[in-house]
Amino acid sequence: MTRDRRPVTIVVPVYDDLPGLERCIEALLETVDFSVDRVVLANDVGPRVDRIEERIIQLVGDHDGFEYTRNDRNLGFVGNCNRAVLELDRTGNDVLLLNSDTVPMPGFLDEMTAVLASDDAIGVVCARSDNATIASFPYARRNPRANLAPRRTRELHGRTKYLLPRHTVSPVAMGFCFLIRREMIDRFGLFDEAFSPGYGEENDFCLRINEHGFTSVLANRALVLHTGSTSFSGDRGPSLRLEHERILLERYPFYGGAIALFLARYRDAVDVFADAFLPDDDVVRVALHVPSDLTNEMVARVRSTLEAAPEDVVVTVIVPKTQVRVARQAFPGSAIAVGGRPRQIFDVAVALGALTTFAQLSALNANAPRWILVDPVSQDLRWAHAVANHRASAIDRILRRFENQSTTWHDGAELVRLIRAAVATDIDPAALRARWHAVSDIAEATGLLVHRATVSIRRLTALTFGARSPRLVARLRSIAGRGL
Template sequence: MTPPERHAVRSLAAARAGLSLDRDSHVPGLVTACRQAMVAGDGFQAFLLSDRLCRITGGREALPFLLRAGALALLGAAEAAKSDLEVAAELNPDHPLVLEALLTSTDPAIRLEAAKRAAGLPETPEIACRLLAEAGLSHIVRLSTQQDRLHIEAIWRGESSFTLTLAGGSERADETILATARGPGAYDYAATFERPWPAGWPSLVATVKGAPARAVLVAPVVLLAEQQAPPENRRGPGPPGLLVVVPVYGDAEATRESLDALFAAREGAPPTRIVVIDDASPEPAISAHVAALAEAGMITLIRNEANLGFAASVNAGLALRQAGEDALLLNADAFLPARALARLRAVMETDASIGTVTPFSNNGEDTSIPVRLQANDLPGVTQRAFIDRLAEETNRLDAVEMPNGVGFCLYIRGALLDAIGGFSVRFERGYYEDVDFCLRARQAGFRNVCATGIYVGHAGSRSFGAAKRPLVRRNLARLTARYPQYRAESRLFMRDDPLRPALARIEEAFVRSLAPPRLVVAPGDLPEAILDPILDHLPPGPLETLLLAADETEDGLACRLRGVTGPFPVDLAFPVAAGADPVAMLRARLPQGLGELLLIDPGHLPAGFGQALCRMTPRIALAVADQEALRLPPLPWLPAAPAILLAAPALGAFAREAFPGAALQVLKRRELPREPRAPWNRAERLLAVLPQGRDPQELALARALAQHLSGRDVGVILVADGELEDMTVAPIWITGAIPRPQLAHWLRRLGIAACLLPSRRYAAADPVGDALAAQGFAVARWQRAFAPAPHLDLPPDMPDAEAVGMVAAWFESLVAARVTAAR
């Protein structure tokens, strides 16, 4: 019988064997190999494969987590397997394999919910029918629209017919459903039925007469009329005007604040009418508030009897548009700035071809700032007004074309609505109907632009809950089928980011407005795992903190200025040509000077850069993270600091030599979560290498070590992102990036007991080394601290070739000791 620790090595070799390292076929190869390993019962190999799959695919797909759940189940890690299955179900609850796994869950509630979802499949699995019947559900009804017809499929128990009640507004109609076939499993009857869509009904709600509580109506519960064209919206010429359409549903506080901001934003706008659509809000406070506004004559109110979603609600509002009116679609959690209506219209009027205008926002998808293309925190009211003022001052009426606008705040030219009508309701209750509208606008000859001189706060969607992901998936598939080129065009927009220059102008203005900030200056290659604890150590106070990283290039310097604190974390990159004065460029960006200066590893800063920075302020502090920087010649220009912050205790010996007589302060370390040793696996013959990043020296050391250990019944796992080519060196395996807080747990899960930190510069300062050592891992690293066994300290000046031999001997002695102890 193979000992478990040797089985791990053989599983590692099997995982690598035959695995395609071609970029196009690597991910499908991982899927295939993982399935084969599970069929063979090799849970360790299946885990290595599926875990890498989860990490390199970005956590966006259900299948990798489903496969890893299966691998964990094979290894006896039931709770971890359940957690991954929950992730897979959240990512894509309609995936057939996810449903299959959920249908066999040990949790009855999960099984029943999965059975209800499975009822929406073209053929309901027998196990789902059994679970639904056991739960006492007598009728399963699927409804859909096809062209102008209502399609009904049903299975049920009891009598051979039942009555389905259809309701649309104040109208009601009963349909008798007669059995046409035997039902599956525990269900007696089945039927397929089709009828014309009820004339004049914009929406429809169905219930089973006499048994509503014992029936499952497969989503969508509310059906919308599937028009072949969006509703007619032609109004023609007329006096300038604006119709603002605001659907409301949840979050009473945000709704009230949004409407108040809208009322205040009308200054300078053409005659404006506001239509609010209460989309069957479940919050009485919302319904009461908008009713009061309507009673006061401030808005026109439309109430939906059922929750119809964004597109149908918008269309109900647009139906009230008058000749000459443009339209603004506004989410009820979007907060307009001063004069926003007039400013949005002014951008539209800069060019007759502009059909839609979307402003910058903290949470505007394609128009999100300052971190592009993702949701940013919502700033406070005063901060939003300040950012909007900077946007207006720097970008004015600037309009940047983009593939589509975004529906949280979408200003629409009236002529565009005349040309193409309103929103399509093919997208159910939400997601991508705004993109579809904008792509139809382009087909009609109009352009979609971002108004970079306007900033609108947006709290972000809180609707749909667990239904969001499957809805997004379905609607993205619908959009892609209609506009096959859209996704490629969208990726190109994200890559080129034509909005970046406009954002940079706002960021430049924001930085110029700051009172003298605290400036932290670090080498450009300082790892975040080292930098973040230093930044966390900075005392709180009124000063805004900026981080400046500088790298030497062939053409001069590449500088990056980032915000660390404050409501608007800037990220400005600016090159400094060879021979130019970088400090002069920095002074131009910070005209009010510096409040404080913190230099991290000043010996590694570009020549003359740190010295010039020290002339900008007398308040200077030093921090040291790079043990090699301490071995450089003294810097005569460096002023004496009251204290020098050390990123780790092990740097003390070098620091006392480099700064004799200086007061040394050691950074307090973060602790990694302590994890008990996993009982279900042992892999003491595997060595984990933990590089700081893509440093070629660190990767070269890992490759050399893997080559040295090849054929010795041990293996090397590189816990990092890496190139596929690095896996050609046996017996190395690359995991993909693992967040530091998860590292100890991940190592425990695999039963790995020994780690190497390969960075000469930062191994001593890397907090993960001490944290792992404190939790019982054997750690090898470059530092002059003389750690006791079982750890290994490598002299920082030792050549790589000698270090490889020393680490290999150390690791093999650990393996031998553990094997002896096991006997």
């Protein structure tokens, strides 16, 4: 397969982090076909430049597939990449920018190049990873407090990669593993020095080529592990991130809306709920959705469920924002969330009573791949009842298309039994996709989900202030997170 594709020049920008660089070079020696591809190691004169140079020479020696270069002075990440790609590489190859703190998995490059070759409109391809923001796998977790080990990502990726589409279109690709079609470089150059020494340059590149009709995609079957070491010490890193985000939003006011739209609509449903396809513990995680009106009867039902749940069934009570205080008083010591947690998914979502708003349905859709409906809308044929409850009835009809089970309330122990039975069933990817897209489409068409094409002056001002005082901003966010 390798010999039938276009060759690639892999550019590895080198600065510091010698242990990470050693792992990266060792992985490249094992995974790259050097009869087709080549590697350029571009040393950007970091604090241990001589030691790193010595070790690189020890590792690659006179290997024909590697080229080593050392800058006369430190150019920063943007300058280093631009020099390596625009000045040193004269092959005409497609280019893969690969961070030195990555560990590519076998077959990654063949898969990425196959995706790039599949459509002339694809300009950039990014691999999946354990640490790469929107390219992370999994993105949402069943247990956000647990550390995501590389082993977990490898296992989960192996379980689900062939359930996913081969690639997913995204607004931007992540710079840790960034395969660029050579035509893009010839037409549009590479990174803008406005983002020097680093942060945001790859996003700007993706959005720049997109204005000319070219897309960036995630190669869902290619995996590259990424440590994500800190490139800038002290306040410099946060300051650069905030300042460069401001530049991005000034140039592309729709950028924030594009990321939100991608997360809400363009990801495949298997990707959204990947962490539930192969649970990494024996715990059943449940999102228990309660109606907006917490009546005494509903409080009793929730308490019955919480009391019946053993230690291996962890229940989070999902309530409207207006009911948080009431819920905390009614269910002391229990996990309470408002409309679900955006970075958490559950094994099962339970609607405890009829859903009466589309916002509730949308939250249920985002929470879990399996649904249980308890006491859904009564199908009373009297016209007075039908008129009074027509909206809830319409939502109920949507729910019933995608439910795993509907039931009447008996007690908490019976509900826990149904939850265990639901978790024992395999997730159907096709049915999950149908549900995800149907609810997402309705949410966008009705205006429940709005992705703005502009950025507010307030946001830009906040980013400017944050770039000047990153520690103060971090302190304020910490205080806000504690509710003080």
